[in-house]
Amino acid sequence: MGVEAENRIITINGETISPGQASLVRMGISRLPTGTLIDIPVHVFNGKKAGPTVLVQAGLHGDEINGVETLRRMLQEDVFNIRKGAVIVVPILNIFGFIHFSRDVPDGKDVNRSFPGTKTGSLASRIAHTYTSEILPQVDFGIDLHTGGSQRDNFPQIRYSAQDAKSKELAEIFNAPFYFASRQINGSFRKTTFKMGIPTIVFEAGESMRFDEKSIQKGMDGIQNVLVGLGMLSKKGGVKQKKSIHLGRTRWVRAPRAGMFVPETKNGAQVIKGQVLGLVTDTYAKKNKKIKAPFDGHVFCINNQAVVNQGDALFHIGSTEPINLNK
Structure with missing residues (x-):
C-alpha cells in the first residue's frame, strides 16, 4: 500500500x-x-x-x-x-x-x-x-x-x-x-x-x-x-510473527447482578460457547452467578473492577465468524 x-x-x-x-x-x-x-x-x-x-x-x-x-x-x-x-x-x-x-x-x-x-x-x-x-x-x-x-x-x-x-x-x-x-x-x-x-x-x-x-x-x-x-524502513529480520486474527463479530458480556467480580479466564484466551469466564458473587458467600461465553471466540478485554453493578461490561469477546452481535 x-x-x-x-x-x-x-x-x-x-x-x-x-x-x-x-x-x-x-x-x-x-x-x-x-x-x-x-x-x-x-x-x-x-x-x-x-x-x-x-x-x-x-x-x-x-x-x-x-x-x-x-x-x-x-x-x-x-x-x-x-x-x-x-x-x-x-x-x-x-x-x-x-x-x-x-x-x-x-x-x-x-x-x-x-x-x-x-x-x-x-x-x-x-x-x-x-x-x-x-x-x-x-x-x-x-x-x-x-x-x-x-x-x-x-x-x-x-x-x-x-x-x-x-x-x-x-x-x-x-x-x-x-x-x-x-x-x-x-x-x-x-x-x-x-x-x-x-x-x-x-x-x-x-x-x-x-x-x-x-x-x-x-x-x-x-x-x-x-x-x-510502506517502504519507509528496511525489512525487519528475526522472529516470524503470528498472523493477526480477524474478528468478524464482537460482544460485551455483562454482569448479571451486582457483587464481587472474579474472572476465571485470561485476557487473550480462546474460549468455547458455555465456558465459564468468571462469576459474580455476594460478599457473604451465599449467592453467585456464573458468567458464560455466549459463543466460541476469543477474550480481548477484561474489566479489572472487583466490585461491579448489574449490567457492567465485564468481558469483551469476539469470533472469527462474520456476524454482527454488537449491543
Whole structure:
C-alpha cells in the first residue's frame, strides 16, 4: 500500500522541516492559570526520498500511558530513521490530561469527542482545532495509540473503519494479535481523519495508568511493521510473527447482578460457547452467578473492577465468524 508523493516540506507552527531533516517542534495550545505555556511536542522525521507521511500519536487521553511509553522508547532507540517519506510523532497529545492523570482536559471535556474542533470553542475543542488545521492536512496515514479505560484491560488489538478498505490493509500490516472493524464515534479523531481521506487505525492495548510490557512491545512492533510495509524502513529480520486474527463479530458480556467480580479466564484466551469466564458473587458467600461465553471466540478485554453493578461490561469477546452481535 503506497502513496505517490513528491519530496515535501513539513510545516508546523511556522517551522519548516525539509527533506533529510528531523526536528522537534513545540506547538503552543494554551496557558495554565499561572501563565505557564502548555505546548504539544511534535517530532518530525522527513526522509530524503519521496514517500507517504505517517502520523503516529499517543496520549489523546491523558491517563493512557502505554502509548506514551511506546513512542518514547521508539524515539530513544532511533527507530524513526526512515529512508523515505515522513513520520510525525506526537507522544502526548493531551498534555493537560497527562499532567493531571486524567482522560480529559480541565474543563471536563474529552478531546477525542471534540474533533475537528473550533478556534473559539472549549479548551478541548481548541486543542482539536489546532491539531486538525496544523498537522492533519499534511498526513497520508494515521496510527492512534490507546489503552482501555475505567480499569478495562485491552489485549493488544487494532480497530479500523469498515468503510475504509485502506485502513483495513493498514490493520493487517500492523499485525496485532486481533483486529476488527469498529464504528466511528462522533467527534473522534478517527472520524475526522476518515472524512479527510486519511486511513487511520487505533491500537488498543493495556489499561489506563498502568504500564504493560507486552502491550508496549506489540505497539512498537506494529508501528515498525507499518513503516516497513510502506517502504519507509528496511525489512525487519528475526522472529516470524503470528498472523493477526480477524474478528468478524464482537460482544460485551455483562454482569448479571451486582457483587464481587472474579474472572476465571485470561485476557487473550480462546474460549468455547458455555465456558465459564468468571462469576459474580455476594460478599457473604451465599449467592453467585456464573458468567458464560455466549459463543466460541476469543477474550480481548477484561474489566479489572472487583466490585461491579448489574449490567457492567465485564468481558469483551469476539469470533472469527462474520456476524454482527454488537449491543
